[in-house]
Amino acid sequence: xxxxxxxxxxxxxxxxxxxxxxxxxxxxxxxxxxxxxxxxxxxxxxxxxxxxxxxxxxxxxxxxxxxxxxxxxxxxxxxxxxxxxxxxxxxxxxxxxxxxxxxxxxxxxxxxxxxxxxxxxxxxxxxxxxxxxxxxxxxxxxxxxxxxxxxxxxxxxxxxxxxxxxxxxxxxxxxxxxxxxxxxxxxxxxxxxxxxxxxxxxxxxxxxxxxxxxxxxxxxxxxxxxxxxxxxxxxxxxxxxxxxxxxxxxxxxxxxxxxxxxxxxxxxxxxxxxxxxxxxxxxxxxxxxxxxxxxxxxxxxxxxxxxxxxxxxxxxxxxxxxxxxxxxxxxxxxxxxxxxxxxxxxxxxxxxxxxxxxxxxxxxxxxxxxxxxxxxxxxxxxxxxxxxxxxxxxxxxxxxxxxxxxxxxxxxxxxxxxxxxxxxxxxxxxxxxxxxxxxxxxxxxxxxxxxxxxxxxxxxxxxxxxxxxxxxxxxxxxxxxxxxxxxxxxxxxxxxxxxxxxxxxxx
Amino acid sequence: xxxxxxxxxxxxxxxxxxxxxxxxxxxxxxxxxxxxxxxxxxxxxxxxxxxxxxxxxxxxxxxxxxxxxxxxxxxxxxxxxxxxxxxxxxxxxxxxxxxxxxxxxxxxxxxxxxxxxxxxxxxxxxxxxxxxxxxxxxxxxxxxxxxxxxxxxxxxxxxxxxxxxxxxxxxxxxxxxxxxxxxxxxxxxxxxxxxxxxxxxxxxxxxxxxxxxxxxxxxxxxxxxxxxxxxxxxxxxxxxxxxxxxxxxxxxxxxxxxxxxxxxxxxxxxxxxxxxxxxxxxxxxxxxxxxxxxxxxxxxxxxxxxxxxxxxxxxxxxxxxxxxxxxxxxxxxxxxxxxxxxxxxxxxxxxxxxxxxxxxxxxxxxxxxxxxxxxxxxxxxxxxxxxxxxxxxxxxxxxxxxxxxxxxxxxxxxxxxxxxxxxxxxxxxxxxxxxxxxx
Numbered sequence: 044x045x046x047x048x049x050x051x052x053x054x055x056x057x058x059x060x061x062x063x064x065x066x067x068x069x070x071x072x073x074x075x076x077x078x079x080x081x082x083x084x085x086x087x088x089x090x091x092x093x094x095x096x097x098x099x100x101x102x103x104x105x106x107x108x109x110x111x112x113x114x115x116x117x118x119x120x121x122x123x124x125x126x127x128x129x130x131x132x133x134x135x136x137x138x139x140x141x142x143x144x145x146x147x148x149x150x151x152x153x154x155x156x157x158x159x160x161x162x163x164x165x166x167x168x169x170x171x172x173x174x175x176x177x178x179x180x181x182x183x184x185x186x187x188x189x190x191x192x193x194x195x196x197x198x199x200x201x202x203x204x205x206x207x208x209x210x211x212x213x214x215x216x217x218x219x220x221x222x223x224x225x226x227x228x229x230x231x232x233x234x235x236x237x238x239x240x241x242x243x244x245x246x247x248x249x250x251x252x253x254x255x256x257x258x259x260x261x262x263x264x265x266x267x268x269x270x271x272x273x274x275x276x277x278x279x280x281x282x283x284x285x286x287x288x289x290x291x292x293x294x295x296x297x298x299x300x301x302x303x304x305x306x307x308x309x310x311x312x313x314x315x316x317x318x319x320x321x322x323x324x325x326x327x328x329x330x331x332x333x334x335x336x337x338x339x340x341x342x343x344x345x346x347x348x349x350x351x352x353x354x355x356x357x358x359x360x361x362x363x364x365x366x367x368x369x370x371x372x373x374x375x376x377x378x379x380x381x382x383x384x385x386x387x388x389x390x391x392x393x394x395x396x397x398x399x400x401x402x403x404x405x406x407x408x409x410x411x412x413x414x415x416x417x418x419x420x421x422x423x424x425x426x427x428x429x430x431x432x433x434x435x436x437x438x439x440x441x442x443x444x445x446x447x448x449x450x451x452x453x454x455x456x457x458x459x460x461x462x463x464x465x466x467x468x469x470x471x472x473x474x475x476x477x478x479x480x481x482x483x484x485x486x487x488x489x490x491x492x493x494x495x496x497x498x499x500x501x502x503x504x505x506x507x508x509x510x511x512x513x514x515x516x517x518x519x520x521x522x523x524x525x526x527x528x529x530x531x532x533x534x535x536x537x538x539x540x541x542x543x544x545x546x547x548x549x550x
Numbered sequence: 551x552x553x554x555x556x557x558x559x560x561x562x563x564x565x566x567x568x569x570x571x572x573x574x575x576x577x578x579x580x581x582x583x584x585x586x587x588x589x590x591x592x593x594x595x596x597x598x599x600x601x602x603x604x605x606x607x608x609x610x611x612x613x614x615x616x617x618x619x620x621x622x623x624x625x626x627x628x629x630x631x632x633x634x635x636x637x638x639x640x641x642x643x644x645x646x647x648x649x650x651x652x653x654x655x656x657x658x659x660x661x662x663x664x665x666x667x668x669x670x671x672x673x674x675x676x677x678x679x680x681x682x683x684x685x686x687x688x689x690x691x692x693x694x695x696x697x698x699x700x701x702x703x704x705x706x707x708x709x710x711x712x713x714x715x716x717x718x719x720x721x722x723x724x725x726x727x728x729x730x731x732x733x734x735x736x737x738x739x740x741x742x743x744x745x746x747x748x749x750x751x752x753x754x755x756x757x758x759x760x761x762x763x764x765x766x767x768x769x770x771x772x773x774x775x776x777x778x779x780x781x782x783x784x785x786x787x788x789x790x791x792x793x794x795x796x797x798x799x800x801x802x803x804x805x806x807x808x809x810x811x812x813x814x815x816x817x818x819x820x821x822x823x824x825x826x827x828x829x830x831x832x833x834x835x836x837x838x839x840x841x842x843x844x845x846x847x848x849x850x851x852x853x854x855x856x857x858x859x860x861x862x863x864x865x866x867x868x869x870x871x872x873x874x875x876x877x878x879x880x881x882x883x884x885x886x887x888x889x890x891x892x893x894x895x896x897x898x899x900x901x902x903x904x905x906x907x908x909x910x911x912x913x914x915x916x917x918x919x920x921x922x923x924x925x926x927x928x929x930x931x932x933x934x935x936x937x938x939x940x941x942x943x944x945x946x947x948x949x950x951x952x953x954x955x956x957x958x959x960x961x962x963x964x965x966x967x968x969x970x971x972x973x974x975x976x977x978x979x980x981x982x983x984x985x986x987x988x989x
Contacts, residue, residue: 149877150763150911206706207665220964226875228965229958231946234877234912237655237667238719238948239958240987243968245715250687250707257710266911269763312610316736317810364764368818375810427688428611428701465665468612468733469704506688506700512710524691525684527708530975534711537971 046088050109062092075125079486087126087133096261104219115255117184123254151264156186173270178406191252199464200323210264217539233264251511255545271362289400296396299385301355308433310383315467319372322360329458416479425507426471435507451488453477552596565681573984576722578618580645585951587721618649622855634734649730657905657914670733676725679977686714722983738806745838747797752882759878762910769804777901795840872917874945881913891936959988
């Protein structure tokens with residue numbers, strides 16, 4: 044440990060001795076948990092758990108005085124949320140877990156970073172609201188989904204990506220100032236993310252979040268959408284065999300299989316033009332088979348059938364205000380499916396969704412995707428028009444067989460999802476694959492597969508790559524994307540001249 | 551005065567200004583200029599009238615790409631030919647630049663299509679104060695724009711910065727935009743126009759929020775009798791007659807059907823409108839007392855810009871606008887305050903428009919003080935006093951023009967400092983529209 048005792052004592056004075064530790068076994072337990080990733084694994088010098096914005100501010104100021112790097116963590120799902128060098132303090136925000144306000148009239152909720160989906164979703168549903176919920180499972184931080192990750196979600200066809208719903212934000216800057224964005228700046232409340240004049244909200248999140256490189260977000264307001272269907276959800280059984288039902292004549296799930304991606308694209312665009320449907324998505328069929336089963340043996344039993352009967356499933360959830368509207372939407376959907384060559388899947392398979400309506404809320408069976416080998420990774424994750432993203436999807440077959448046929452990764456050719464948003468104005472793609480974490484070559488194989496996927500997109504001039512915060516990949520890709528890395532770096536330098544806030548790039 | 555014709559030409563102009571330190575101000579709309587953002591005595595004007603091409607209209611993917619000099623007068627009929635519509639402001643002047651309107655976050659008529667305050671703006675190409683060219687969102691790359699296969703419609707990024715948001719509301723202080731991509735929507739095949747009358751605005755703003763929560767209407771706007779009669783009359787005589795006959799407050803609400811089963815949709819959604827209006831003890835009608843026979847004219851005005859010789863807000867010569875945002879819970883209160891504050895002025899000179907935005911989660915309130923040249927000082931003083939009082943009461947002046955920046959930025963030194971840091975990155979010499987906002 045290189046942190047001085049003086050610095051440690053100053054930090055301890057902010058949060059109290061119960062909320063800070065430099066014990067080696069505690070620090071070792073707070074290292075990144077993905078040894079197969081090419082990442083510099085360090086224990087932090089200390090882990091500290093602030094309880095409020097002012098404590099975060101004080102911690103950041105102490106770090107600045109002593110020139111200590113700081114990394115913020117809450118869900119801990121990303122390697123960027125861990126120390127990547129020495130002289131680093133890990134700031135864990137889990138104690139900041141209050142739902143500060145639910146404003147029903149103005150349709151927003153103000154939350155702290157430690158608020159989990161399992162905490163917020165039921166509170167809102169009881170009041171007739173929902174929000175766009177990334178499929179990260181109930182334990183994920185809501186705020187992190189809105190500010191730091193993609194924010195893509197299963198319901199974005201009839202809604203949008205989380206970016207659209209992030210309102211006023213309170214953030215501690217890398218130099219320890221409390222910055223408020225949008226209407227908060229002038230004391231007008233949380234409702235608006237932008238202005239006065241240019242929006243400082245631009246610093247908070249672009250396509251992805253900055254993973255703490257531009258500051259630590261301590262509170263944020265998110266916009267709420269209406270919840271269609273009953274406020275109470277009926278459940279049966281116990282985990283992992285729980286069933287979750289939405290008993291409503293205004294809620295119907297229909298799943299169709301398609302033979303070509305061109306037909307899927309046509310269906311998506313026509314459904315979007317008609318402005319019907321709450322969820323429309325081409326879902327991963329291999330992942331689906333994993334989610335549908337309780338064990339690896341069951342998966343292998345089911346997989347041949349899934350592969351045969353729904354290799355290209357289009358999942359549609361119709362959620363309406365009235366049975367009359369349901370008949371209207373269903374009529375249009377049936378017309379479109381007929382025109383585009385979709386075939387409704389067997390009732391027993393389709394019924395899986397009716398028994399797992401959490402799929403459209405907070406996905407509770409996501410961890411099952413880890414079952415086959417323990418390794419799991421989503422790549423691409425870019426977004427553009429539905430038409431463009433379908434072209435990206437088609438190009439996957441150019442390279443995937445080299446990896447699946449040789450066992451380097453575990454995947455299937457069409458195992459990607461395309462989820463339109465804003466009624467088909469854009470769509471995102473996610474290529475999901477699994478791998479054996481115990482295989483010593485898995486890290487190398489994963490890196491090679493990612494690289495091939497990326498180079499295929501670059502070769503075709505497709506916009507599908509994950510463009511995230513400042514890191515080595517950003518430096519590599521930046522020149523191909525209007526030198527965005529240089530502008531990001533200049534902004535980072537302006538706000539963090541000492542390069543202390545999660546300095547992922549080596550100096 | 552500079553007249554760039556290409557991005558490269560603009561870049562050259564800006565690079566030269568960097569060397570000489572000359573200030574530059576962008577001008578993309580035709581006259582009249584109401585807010586003064588494009589007027590700067592400390593700068594040379596860069597006029598975009600030669601960058602006026604519609605670069606693309608894509609019916610299938612529902613977007614258009616236009617250069618900065620393209621006006622509503624040009625774009626709206628071109629979109630209609632492709633079966634599309636823009637989510638545009640209420641009766642903009644024909645010469646208003648589409649790009650400037652979106653960059654200024656002007657209110658739009660169809661709030662259900664607005665997911666975010668920057669909607670319908672998707673991506674932009676910009677030349678920063680260094681002369682460097684940049685493209686936002688999925689327009690960034692990979693590779694040069696001529697080779698890029700993307701439709702360039704994804705607004706976010708690239709990377710972890712939302713570059714587009716720095717350009718919005720910036721009045722050209724962060725960079726000069728050369729083209730923008732905007733979201734367009736399917737043109738309704740059929741629609742039904744409804745009017746809902748009330749004596750007070752609050753009940754209508756509550757109704758609008760509720761309707762938008764359920765995504766019922768397409769176009770939705772609330773006007774007082776003065777704004778209504780100014781907007782929907784063709785001359786002063788007709789305006790005066792209409793003003794006296796119509797209700798104090800009117801909500802216009804249009805319900806549309808698209809290409810599939812349009813009548814069925816209109817019937818179902820009209821039923822929702824009726825039920826929700828009834829829950830507020832209000833009734834919707836397809837005719838409006840005081841404006842009988844004008845329904846078709848009103849309907850057509852909603853789809854177009856104002857192409858008359860004298861812009862509808864300028865029949866008395868001048869207009870002073872008070873523009874602010876508020877959440878639904880404050881709309882009624884702040885509108886009442888606005889009425890109180892402008893009581894010293896003749897009633898017929900005070901038009902008020904309340905527009906639900908971002909799917910009903912906020913309201914853009916606009917007060918138009920119509921006056922003559924000789925009345926300018928009195929109206930300006932009244933507006934300034936009103937703005938101070940409204941600001942103190944929580945009105946959010948997100949687009950501060952004229953003297954407003956000193957009011958809105960005074961309370962937030964940290965925010966101002968942050969904006970100056972952003973400005974120092976994109977315009978290190980401070981040559982772009984110098985002196986505006988807090989710069």
